[in-house]
Amino acid sequence: MPILVITGTGTEVGKTVTTAAVAAAAVAAGRSVAVLKAAQTGVGPDERGDAAEVARLAGAVTAAEVARFPEPLAPGTAARRAGLPPVRPQDVATAAAKLATEHELVLVEGAGGLLVRFDEAGGTLADVARLLNAPVLLVASAGLGTLNTTELTARELRARELELLGVVIGSWPDVPDLASRCNVADLPEVAGAPLLGALPAGAGALDSADFRAVAPSWLSARLDGRWVAEAFRMREAS
Secondary structure, X not given: OOEEEEEEOOOOOOXXXXXXXXXXXXXXXXXXXXXXXOOEEOOOOOOOOHHHHHHHHHOOEEEEEOOEEOXXXXXXXXXXXXXXXXXXXXXXXXXXXXXXXXXXXXEEEEEEEOOOOOOOOOOOHHHHHHHHOOOEEEEEOOOOOHHHHHHHHHHHHHHOOOOEEEEEEEEEOOOOOHHHHHHHHHHHHHHOOOEEEEEEOOHHHOOHHHHHHHHHHHEOHHXXXXXXXXXXXXXXXX
């Protein structure tokens, strides 16, 4: 798995922090890692973007962006409003493939959800995954409403014959409600793919050294971690 595409069921589900955790666990396992942000929106030229935030948390990783746009909008819309060339799926795939020649693992983080449009032709992160023949990791929220968005994304991946590696809960609450507890069992069922981790709420606010030390405990062995889904279910969902 030299390239892994990471998407979310929507915005603000913990995608960037999850990307950082995956990167940190891989680095701890001795792998060289690069993180590529397909399209960074909502930041100025000198502001820290998502790839740089991943590097801050995860440590020794290469951080790169294909393009950035100032307004916090879908990449295609943000590019048009800024009068800048859009990001196209081939641009992202080419950049990821180049990084893969120099690193053992490349994490490609999307913007928003799977079908957020990059350009006027309707190119999306799903097209990037297809061009790279790369598996997709889906970051989902914990609570009410997540089953619908998770299943919709999983169905779209299957329709495009793309591999869904699994689902990670991007922010597990300190005091989970009934819906969140039930979703631990229901998320892998509706996704048709395993639950591969759960990050605690507020993980991104940890000191970088602390983040790197504990990140493997949030992810399963498939993602270089030591988290066990059944133990988590027994502890949190009962």
